[in-house]
Amino acid sequence: MQFSSLFNSSPVAYAEEHVLVQGQSSVSAVPAKVGRKHFRDELINTANAISASGKGILAADEAPSTMVSKFNGIGVDPSVENIRAYRELLFTAPEIEQYISGVIMFESTLGQRTADGTMSFKDVLDNRGIIIGMNVDKGFAIIGGTSGEETATQGLDGLAERCQSYYARGVRFCKWRSVVKIDCSNGGPTELSINETAHTLARYAGIAQDNGLVPIIEPEVSLDGDHSIEDCERVSELIFARVMQQMQAHKLIIEGTIIKPNMVTPGAQWSGKPASREEIAHATVRVLRRTYVPAIPGIMFLSGGQSE
DSSP states (O other): OEEEEOOOOOOOOEEEEEEEETTEEEEEEEESSOOTTTTHHHHHHHHHHHTOTTOEEEEEOOOHHHHHHHHHHTTOOOOHHHHHHHHHHHHTSTTGGGTEEEEEEOHHHHTOBOTTSSOBHHHHHHHTTOEEEEEOOOOEEEOTTSOSOOEEEOOOTTHHHHHHHHHHTTOOEEEEEEEEOOBGGGTBSOHHHHHHHHHHHHHHHHHHHHTTOEEEEEEEEOSOSSOOHHHHHHHHHHHHHHHHHHHHHTTOOGGGOEEOOOOOOOOTTOOSOOOOHHHHHHHHHHHHHHHSOTTOOEEEEOOTTOOO
């Protein structure tokens, strides 16, 4: 199992079929048949390539609203062209292929091109051996019957069709984020939240694999809160173990998945003794060793709001 940070395939039989891409019917190469067993070798090869030692994933999937906020913060006009130019700056940076194995894109970025119009961003990354991924969830909704702070991730409806469309356009992995919040004073996370998180992540991952995409499974224990590192370790172990259980129950190809967890840290509002880097490292690895099986090829840590 490789541990990394978040920042080709085996041959598959293809058939010419009409697929709907951005509202237009076109002929694209899509797999002649679907199902995770059909994609098994490709999924494993892709997951191993993404998890290559010394490399990480570039998260370039900020929504337009996020980019507007970032650009306004540094006094740059958040125009469509400036945002496109920013993406091009990242994707064409010298020698990034030595450090970046994959890029998670926002959907509109997939069809954009370099300033001179000669290459699509997809081709730029393909030529550098960098694998393209897509964020496929549809955001959060409050779980009814809870305190109002616990959320479920939406987007299972239509997910198979989205994965098929992305695969036809050259995408080979995807990401789905679920967030669990620690609320020690009210006994959170609740069993309802834990079960919702684990089941939905496994269900998403199965749909992704059925359609040729390596799923990045992201069970995030939120940094927000006044909990201690011991509380975070307890909840993280509970969540990760339940996710692993559901991954096996859904019969995922474990070697064709990637996990993107939080590190085990005190909450952002914790007022007690700060945890050292060594304590955080030991707690994090201890939880991972207790929960996820070694067959998983890679762990891609999320920043969780931490500074560089």
